[in-house]
Amino acid sequence: MVLATHTSSAKRSFGGAFFDALGTFYQRRWLLKYFIQRQVTRSYRRSYLGFAWAILGPLVWVFFLTLIFSEIVGLRFREVEEDPNLNFGIFLYCGLLPFLAFSEALNKGINSIKGNAGLVQKVVFPLELLPFTNAIASMIDKFFGVGALLIVLLAFGRPLYWTVLALPLIVVIQVIFILGLTYLMAVLGTYLPDVAEIMRPVIRGMFFLTPIIWTPERLPEQLRWVVDYNPLAYVVNAYRDVILLGQLPGAQATLYFTLFSVALFVAAFALFVRLKPRFADLV
Amino acid sequence: MTLAVSLEGIGKRYRISPTRSSLLRETLSFGKVKRSHDFWALQDINLEVQRGTTLGILGRNGAGKSTLLRIISGVLQPSTGTVEVNGRLTAIFGLGSGFNPEFTGRENAMLNGLILGIDRAEMLKRFDEIEAFADIGEFMDQPVRTYSSGMKSRLGFAVAVNVDPEVLVLDEALSAGDAAFKKKTLQRMYDLRESGTTILFVSHSMGMVKKFCTDAVLLHKGRLVTQGDPEEVADRYRELIERAQEKDGTAGGPDRGLDDMLEREEEEDLEGVGSRNGSARGTGEAEIEAVRVLDESGEPAGEVPSGGTVTVRVNARYSADLEESSLGITLRSKKAGVEVFSTDTGLEGVSLGPRRERERATADFTFGVPLQPGTYTVDAFVARQGDPYLGRTNGAASFKVTRAGSELSVGGLVHLPTKVEVHGPGGELESPGRPS
Numbered sequence: 002m003v004l005a006t007h008t009s010s011a012k013r014s015f016g017g018a019f020f021d022a023l024g025t026f027y028q029r030r031w032l033l034k035y036f037i038q039r040q041v042t043r044s045y046r047r048s049y050l051g052f053a054w055a056i057l058g059p060l061v062w063v064f065f066l067t068l069i070f071s072e073i074v075g076l077r078f079r080e081v082e083e084d085p086n087l088n089f090g091i092f093l094y095c096g097l098l099p100f101l102a103f104s105e106a107l108n109k110g111i112n113s114i115k116g117n118a119g120l121v122q123k124v125v126f127p128l129e130l131l132p133f134t135n136a137i138a139s140m141i142d143k144f145f146g147v148g149a150l151l152i153v154l155l156a157f158g159r160p161l162y163w164t165v166l167a168l169p170l171i172v173v174i175q176v177i178f179i180l181g182l183t184y185l186m187a188v189l190g191t192y193l194p195d196v197a198e199i200m201r202p203v204i205r206g207m208f209f210l211t212p213i214i215w216t217p218e219r220l221p222e223q224l225r226w227v228v229d230y231n232p233l234a235y236v237v238n239a240y241r242d243v244i245l246l247g248q249l250p251g252a253q254a255t256l257y258f259t260l261f262s263v264a265l266f267v268a269a270f271a272l273f274v275r276l277k278p279r280f281a282d283l284v
Numbered sequence: 285m286t287l288a289v290s291l292e293g294i295g296k297r298y299r300i301s302p303t304r305s306s307l308l309r310e311t312l313s314f315g316k317v318k319r320s321h322d323f324w325a326l327q328d329i330n331l332e333v334q335r336g337t338t339l340g341i342l343g344r345n346g347a348g349k350s351t352l353l354r355i356i357s358g359v360l361q362p363s364t365g366t367v368e369v370n371g372r373l374t375a376i377f378g379l380g381s382g383f384n385p386e387f388t389g390r391e392n393a394m395l396n397g398l399i400l401g402i403d404r405a406e407m408l409k410r411f412d413e414i415e416a417f418a419d420i421g422e423f424m425d426q427p428v429r430t431y432s433s434g435m436k437s438r439l440g441f442a443v444a445v446n447v448d449p450e451v452l453v454l455d456e457a458l459s460a461g462d463a464a465f466k467k468k469t470l471q472r473m474y475d476l477r478e479s480g481t482t483i484l485f486v487s488h489s490m491g492m493v494k495k496f497c498t499d500a501v502l503l504h505k506g507r508l509v510t511q512g513d514p515e516e517v518a519d520r521y522r523e524l525i526e527r528a529q530e531k532d533g534t535a536g537g538p539d540r541g542l543d544d545m546l547e548r549e550e551e552e553d554l555e556g557v558g559s560r561n562g563s564a565r566g567t568g569e570a571e572i573e574a575v576r577v578l579d580e581s582g583e584p585a586g587e588v589p590s591g592g593t594v595t596v597r598v599n600a601r602y603s604a605d606l607e608e609s610s611l612g613i614t615l616r617s618k619k620a621g622v623e624v625f626s627t628d629t630g631l632e633g634v635s636l637g638p639r640r641e642r643e644r645a646t647a648d649f650t651f652g653v654p655l656q657p658g659t660y661t662v663d664a665f666v667a668r669q670g671d672p673y674l675g676r677t678n679g680a681a682s683f684k685v686t687r688a689g690s691e692l693s694v695g696g697l698v699h700l701p702t703k704v705e706v707h708g709p710g711g712e713l714e715s716p717g718r719p720s
Contacts, residue, residue, distance in 0.1 A: 031403075031404040032398040035394065039384060046427075123375075124399055126399060
């Protein structure tokens with residue numbers, strides 16, 4: 002039993018606390034499962050179609066984006082001679098998915114402790130589960146988004162590349178990246194209420210600094226660093242590479258992104274574990 | 285005995301600052317500007333709670349009761365001192381607070397159990413028990429947003445008390461639900477107490493603390509003022525409140541009436557649940573004033589070793605002139621829920637004689653208790669042969685039969701006087717002791 006002996010003031014080594022906290026994910030796996038399930042299905046609970054909206058929602062969205070930008074506005078995202086259907090709508094949507102995962106990680110992360118005051122103040126509860134739940138639930142949501150994208154690609158008669166099989170690997174690294182961000186934001190948002198206000202312009206800025214509505218090829222040489230040093234740009238490009246273009250992302254960039262994500266996660270999680278005893282006083 | 289909870293030098297400090305930005309200015313000026321001050325919600329708390337104790341925590345609003353419970357349960361970290369808790373701890377601060385309105389009662393019960401730290405498999409096993417205890421019928425499968433607030437707290441309480449904690453921490457959770465449910469929760473608390481659960485709870489109800497607790501502490505302005513016998517601590521608490529009322533100039537007068545009313549209401553709620561003041565019934569021609577359980581030396585006895593002797597002293601008061609009446613008692617086993625025996629002065633061959641109105645009578649019933657360890661309650665009554673009871677009270681007193689020494693207790697409820705002889709195959713009596 003988890004609460005078998007609780008000795009709240011026993012001095013434990015910090016490393017021990019770090020791995021204990023990691024261990025709770027396994028110990029409380031059922032709770033995690035229910036939490037995530039609750040988060041994912043929450044918005045569909047009262048609707049008649051229920052969970053079908055998880056896929057219907059993104060489907061409608063990508064359909065309209067495609068229809069408007071390729072059929073009505075006729076905006077060409079880039080000139081690809083042999084593939085004139087490679088249009089703005091699909092490209093935009095494919096880039097939006099990782100961006101939304103990113104912005105949700107920031108927004109939900111900030112509130113993951115504060116928004117659960119009941120659990121933080123009233124129950125003896127492993128708080129590290131809360132940011133995790135938010136991050137995973139948001140990624141599951143994006144999973145349905147990818148599903149909708151693939152359905153639309155098939156519907157428009159576009160080829161499906163074998164490189165799509167590499168997407169799960171990219172997603173695994175992306176999850177570590179998102180978890181790191183969420184834990185960092187959970188700590189910052191709990192300690193500094195102003196972070197929520199600071200993050201709003203930051204997220205908006207990231208939307209324009211990342212090649213979502215533009216392509217990296219259009220960037221002048223002296224501004225290449227905007228994409229090179231932007232981890233979010235890597236994810237956006239990787240998604241487009243494997244889903245739309247049938248190519249694998251660069252090995253070096255992948256390595257850098259992986260190292261960055263793991264470092265971010267370890268640092269943010271360690272910070273979280275160290276500071277979590279004080280959270281109940283702060284919310 | 286082992287300690288369930290041990291607190292050493294516990295203090296909790298909060299910083300009070302006029303605004304958030306003044307806190308920032310203070311930080312940036314490296315202590316040159318001082319706008320905030322420290323507030324100690326708790327200070328110098330030393331407390332040891334033995335396993336199996338029921339500890340009531342009394343104190344006025346803001347005395348630090350909830351903070352203390354939160355520190356014990358590990359939700360809050362103390363600013364100074366150390367906390368040690370041995371055993372599985374379940375804490376309830378506000379019932380059903382973790383419920384999600386969109387999900388059904390069943391789903392929420394599961395989630396609540398998992399949050400409290402119970403295995404999923406264990407929760408599935410206990411589901412029937414929880415459902416029966418909450419007793420909300422088909423609503424169990426409806427979203428919680430359709431529940432009344434009473435139903436919510438019933439479900440919350442059902443989950444919390446059906447998880448068999450070793451240390452149970454309650455923050456005024458007992459006031460949930462209607463009288464019937466209150467009784468049920470109290471009964472459950474008694475069962476938990478009997479099974480050895482350590483219970484810590486905050487209450488404003490002195491009656492509750494007096495009746496239910498084995499120990500009590502009084503907190504005042506973050507400090508532990510008194511600890512010990514519930515009666516004494518409750519008296520100190522009453523003094524404290526009276527002093528505060530005097531300061532406000534609201535003592536005496538109608539307030540006194542209000543106090544009495546509150547207390548009486550409390551007692552009515554607690555009626556018949558293992559309490560020492562039972563319910564009065566009968567025709568009203570006589571009234572049981574007190575029932576006490578005494579040991580062989582005439583001292584009040586709470587515990588009697590199995591095979592020992594107790595005396596039940598019954599005080600009755602007559603409200604009418606009566607030519608003939610008898611005083612009697614009924615002993616019940618709480619665990620088995622059966623009547624062990626019932627007798628009265630007439631059956632024992634003692635006559636009370638004629639009694640006038642307002643006259644009192646006292647009878648001592650001394651009997652052996654060759655009984656199974658457990659709790660036994662005593663009903664007392666005044667009766668006239670063949671007539672309904674003139675006055676009676678149920679569960680007016682109780683005592684615990686403990687195991688005598690290291691002896692194993694026999695099976696069943698009563699150890700009837702028994703003589704054992706062992707015979708050989710030819711019918712000859714073997715010598716007592718070990719058969720050869």
